[in-house]
Amino acid sequence: MPRPSAVAGGVTPSRVLAAEVLADLRKGFLLDPSFERRAHVLDARDRRWAQELLWGSLRRRGWLDGLLAERVSGGLARLDADVIDLLRLGAYQLLEMTSVPPYAAIAQTVELAKRRHGIGASKLVNAVLRRLERDRTERGRDALAGPEPSDPGEALAQRHSHPQWLVERWRERWDDAEVDALLAANNREAPVVVRPWGIGADALAAELTAAGVRLADPGAAAVWAEGSLQLAPGAQLTELGAYRQGHFFVQDPASTLVTQYAAIPEGATVADLCAAPGGKALELARRASVVLAGDRSHARLRRVQANLDRLHVTRVLPFVGDAREPAVGAADVLLLDAPCTGTGTFRRHPDARWRLKPSDLAVMPALQRQILRAAAAVVRPGGLLVYSTCSLEPEENDAPVDDFLAAHPGWTLEPPPAGAVPDAVLDGGRLRVLPQRHGVDGAFAARLRRSGDA
Incomplete structure (x- = not known):
């Protein structure tokens, strides 16, 4: 990808952003x-570069920090946090962005540091x-990084840049080979997968191809979510006629599976x-007479x-509306896509792994x-509650469901009808989608049926 264009003052807008x-x-x-709040000042090419x-x-x-710490006298801890971030940006350009000449990566980062913190x-x-x-x-x-740590957990954390x-x-739940696969999956760029709306998948594929959008090999999108289309990197979706006409929306196959x-x-x-960002509500609307989509965030x-x-x-x-005090009447089906730590979506939200705390x-x-x-x-008597998360953690998935069922004898776990989803993503009647096994985001769901007289 070409370098972003420079502006007066010597630092490109993408690096400033x-x-x-x-x-x-x-x-x-x-x-x-x-x-999103800041990137509106960039054109499509510079936006993509800044995102990369x-x-x-x-x-x-984590990997960058290890390299930088060896080359900063006294270690990174003595530096201002903003300077550390600038060093990370410069080091990433040097080591991972082959389109950026080394002199540009260094000179631009130095100038940015001068602007933000002065000559020192x-x-x-x-x-x-x-x-x-x-x-x-x-x-x-x-x-560059020297020998790998002898401790297996520390070695995995260092190799794949995750909190140890x-x-x-x-590692307590999976063997090291599977953990290695999960960490590697988290470090791959998440593909753009779209769902047709008001148009068939073949017709949408033809429309996108005619507009110059390359479709990726079907891969996981087609395996787990029939009708989904995976796009090759670089597509500027909002500029497409098919986007403006409402012929598709973006959704990872894991969400479609829920x-x-x-x-x-x-x-x-x-x-x-x-409900926000709204993709699951859209999918449910394909069959529902109405979907009441609530969220506590006005902006979302x-x-x-x-x-x-x-x-x-x-x-x-x-x-x-706040889900803790639902402002709806009796529903035939209630989807509770609960707030969670999001450990199944680290490839999309790489900041989350560093923000998350054990507490x-x-x-x-x-x-x-x-x-x-x-x-x-x-939920009306006889109705259905679907509890879901995008977490991989048992405390957020099975534990709340098991505790709820134990405390509410009028409810039962009900597996989906045969063929609703592939058997490979079912675990004891619950949906369990794992990045390292299925090649998509992580997801969990459980169908809970209320008895007719509960």
């Missing part, structure tokens, strides 16, 4: 909304990045209590509404249990 987004993350903002730099440097942050910081950044580039040239990229505490959790697993009856009244619901308007959807009705796995399940109890109260 990358530094600003990383500063946002340190303040507690999430990667996607911060990027940001997402890539976050995926490889720029001299430090210059020295560290030049040393890194010299070592890469003399020793080769793969030899999280790696050790996963709605297929739900297997709702034709004409059902459905409530989706944590505005994006849902914009998508509904673009797709000309009338059967999905968004509303602002989150105590706090989040308590919220999930609270919402699950509240949601059950608005």
Whole structure:
């Protein structure tokens, strides 16, 4: 990919934006909304370049930190957090972005450090990045980090740039080969997968191809979500006529599998209590008479509404509401796509692995249990509640479901009808989608049936 164009002052807009987004993350903002809020100043090519730099440097942050720490006297801990982020951006360009000449990666990062922190910081950044580039040239990229740790968990964490505490959790459940596969999957760029709307998959494929969009090999998208189309990297979706005409929306196959697993009856009244960004509500609307799509975030619901308007959807009705106090009447089907740690979506949200804390796995399940109890109260007798997450963690998946069933004898776990989803993603009647096994995002779901007299 070509380098972004330079502007007055010597630093490209893409690099300025990358530094600003990383500063946002340190303040507690999430990667996607911060990027979207700032990226409107970029053209399509520079936007893609900035996205590659940001997402890539976050995926490889642990690895980059190890390389940089060896080349900073006294280690990274003594540096300002913003300077560390600038070093990560420069190092990632040097080591991973082959389209960027080394002199440009160094000079641009040095100038950015000078702008943000003055001449002293720029001299430090210059020295560290030049040393890194010299070592890469003399020793080769793969030899930069030195020998791998002897401890298996530490070695996996270092090799794949994940927090070690999280790696050790996963090693308790899977063997090292499977953990290695999961970590590698988290570091691959997530493909763009689209779902046709108001048009057949073949017709959409022809429309996209005619517009110059390359379709990727079917791969996991076709295996797990029939009708989905996986696009080759680089497509600028919002510029396509098919996008403006509402012929598709973006959805990972794991999310599509949740709605297929739900297997709702034709004409059902459905409530989706944590609906944003809205893709599952759209899928459910293919069969439902109406989907009441609630979310507590006004901003996120505005994006849902914009998508509904673009797709000309009338059967999905968004509303602002807190799932802990559901503002809906009795529903035939209730989807509770619960807030979670999102450990199944690290390839899409690389900032999440660094933001997550062990304590989150105590706090989040308590919220999930609270919402699950509240949601059950608005399912009609004989109705269906589908609990789902995009987490891989048992505390957020099986544990809340098992506890709920133990405390509510009028409810039972009900597997989906035969053929609703492939057997390979079913585990004891529950949906369990794993990145390392299925090549898509992680997801969990359980169908809970309320008895007719409960």
